[in-house]
Amino acid sequence: MVKEIERAGLPVVHVCTIVPISLTVGANRIVPAVAIPYPLGDPSRTMSEEKEIRRHLVEKALKALQTEVSEQTVFTD
Template identity: 55%
Template sequence: MHVCTVTPISKTVGAARISGAQAIPYPTGNPNITVEKEELVKRETVIKALNLLIE
């Protein structure tokens, strides 16, 4: 499972499961939103990645 911001690179190297992330400097978060909203974004990113593992 690869959580990344530049998915074409992951595809090029042959990653089997790829989950797109938010942005290059903050792949699993966003410092411009509230802490509560950022926690939800992080949780959604991880859950999306975990779901790809069980597909």
């Protein structure tokens, strides 16, 4: 999916847990997420802690969108 959105000319960041799959299928901007059932959360934390985790990931995603890349790039901390 991510590739088709990219192909259409929209910059896109893929927030996903299983980075190797994203790399194999060909996403260009990748932000690693927490876990498959909760990519942007963590039910073992409190709601406010969770939201902080989520905020951090979304900030990273926006940063990825603002970063020029020439090849597949995984945005880690």
